[in-house]
Amino acid sequence: MNESMLFTDADNLALAKRCRGDFPLLSRQMHGRPLVYLDNAATSQKPQAVLDALQYYYQQQNANVHRGVYQLSEEATSAYEGARARVQRFINAAGVEEIIFLRGTTEAINLVAQAYARPRLQPGDEVLISAIEHHSNIVPWQIVCRQTGAQLRVIPVLDSGELDQAGFAELLSPRVRLLALTHVSNALGTINPVKEMIAQAHQQGIPVLIDGAQAVPHLRVDVQALDADFYAFSGHKLYGPTGIGALYGKRRLLEDMEPWQGGGEMIIQVSFEHTDYNQLPYKFEAGTPNIADAIGLAAALDYVDNLGLEAIAEQEQQLLDYGTQALQRVPGLRLIGTAQHKAAILSFVMEQAHPHDISTILDRCGVAVRAGHHCAMPLMQRFGIAGTARASLALYNTRDDIDVLVDALHEVVRMFGAPMAEGGQ
Numbered sequence: 001m002n003e004s005m006l007f008t009d010a011d012n013l014a015l016a017k018r019c020r021g022d023f024p025l026l027s028r029q030m031h032g033r034p035l036v037y038l039d040n041a042a043t044s045q046k047p048q049a050v051l052d053a054l055q056y057y058y059q060q061q062n063a064n065v066h067r068g069v070y071q072l073s074e075e076a077t078s079a080y081e082g083a084r085a086r087v088q089r090f091i092n093a094a095g096v097e098e099i100i101f102l103r104g105t106t107e108a109i110n111l112v113a114q115a116y117a118r119p120r121l122q123p124g125d126e127v128l129i130s131a132i133e134h135h136s137n138i139v140p141w142q143i144v145c146r147q148t149g150a151q152l153r154v155i156p157v158l159d160s161g162e163l164d165q166a167g168f169a170e171l172l173s174p175r176v177r178l179l180a181l182t183h184v185s186n187a188l189g190t191i192n193p194v195k196e197m198i199a200q201a202h203q204q205g206i207p208v209l210i211d212g213a214q215a216v217p218h219l220r221v222d223v224q225a226l227d228a229d230f231y232a233f234s235g236h237k238l239y240g241p242t243g244i245g246a247l248y249g250k251r252r253l254l255e256d257m258e259p260w261q262g263g264g265e266m267i268i269q270v271s272f273e274h275t276d277y278n279q280l281p282y283k284f285e286a287g288t289p290n291i292a293d294a295i296g297l298a299a300a301l302d303y304v305d306n307l308g309l310e311a312i313a314e315q316e317q318q319l320l321d322y323g324t325q326a327l328q329r330v331p332g333l334r335l336i337g338t339a340q341h342k343a344a345i346l347s348f349v350m351e352q353a354h355p356h357d358i359s360t361i362l363d364r365c366g367v368a369v370r371a372g373h374h375c376a377m378p379l380m381q382r383f384g385i386a387g388t389a390r391a392s393l394a395l396y397n398t399r400d401d402i403d404v405l406v407d408a409l410h411e412v413v414r415m416f417g418a419p420m421a422e423g424g425q
Helices: 014-023 049-062 071-091 105-119 141-150 164-169 193-205 251-257 291-307 309-327 354-366 379-381 399-415
Strands: 099-102 126-130 151-155 176-181 210-211 232-233 245-249 269-271 275-277 331-336 345-350 370-372 388-392
Touching: 014 291, 014 309, 049 291, 071 099, 071 245, 071 291, 099 105, 099 370, 105 141, 105 210, 105 232, 105 245, 105 379, 126 141, 141 345, 151 164, 164 193, 164 275, 176 193, 193 210, 245 251, 291 309, 309 331, 309 345, 309 354, 309 399, 354 370, 354 388
Parallel strands: 126 151, 126 176, 176 210, 210 232
Antiparallel strands: 099 245, 232 245, 269 275, 331 345, 345 388, 370 388
């Protein structure tokens, strides 16, 4: 950001101030202080529209879907499948059959690891990930590599938190059978150039899975424009309910995959000798689905689109720029992750205090941040730290929230003492 940029009261993130009242939980107090919620990368708060959608389903439409031949079941089925179509439009998938409802990003990645990668991997093959991945995009690939004899390779990360693109190019080879990459780092906020990286992988015939958990709340995602083979995200980081998410997969790939789980709904005909599987996407949705939360997710997507993702992204970038400048003035504080292209995440350490102590003190001031390794332990090891404190922003956060955060960080300085000046005694 240009250092001469002015933030006035008139343009103090008007979108956030307008919509804060839509989120009932933000009116709470913590330890006698107004809540400043800055843990949105872990989970976002839910607008009243989402809460209303959940309540309406349970009060007016609660029935199982797809097989009931009575009106209530037909209404529930229509709402559930309408939610699938809403997800399709939100990420611009080619068809509704390419959208699979799951518990979230983690389950989606595990599905691809077991149903797509495992049958295709052999000893000597490679799965390529990056050094800034969440554990949910590391551990499933470690498991499938152990099962098949394949090897896990890792794209290195630079000191800025950006991926080493030269290192990435060197790692691409005929041995790589899959690239699994985060769109936005949950620990650093780094926005990876996934479109370009997908194109490079595809030049060598390598399919690509993108972990979009941290991207969809902040960026307009078009899976066809990206040309992603698989794209996964979670509802609860996108102002929707917990326990619901979606996997996008190109139809030709999904059709060629065996089911990961067996049970009801994913079948057409069952005998003790043979089972015929259902068509897409039901082949991958065994058992009674999470009907209510899929409907709640659709309501969240409506809410975000009504505000406008582009307007949300612009506001969050303003707030990120303001917060970056403000935090750098706190004595002893060092930002971890300074990529040129970042989502609204401020991850930092302080010379005076452990991240858990920072979070505890901030909590007493009403400020909720995450502290620890953020399910990215290899990344923390790369930077030589045990963890960070992380303030992650959302559409309802304001400059006032950042000011309260900074005041609370100065309280940390007062409690633990200012850092010793370089060369001091």
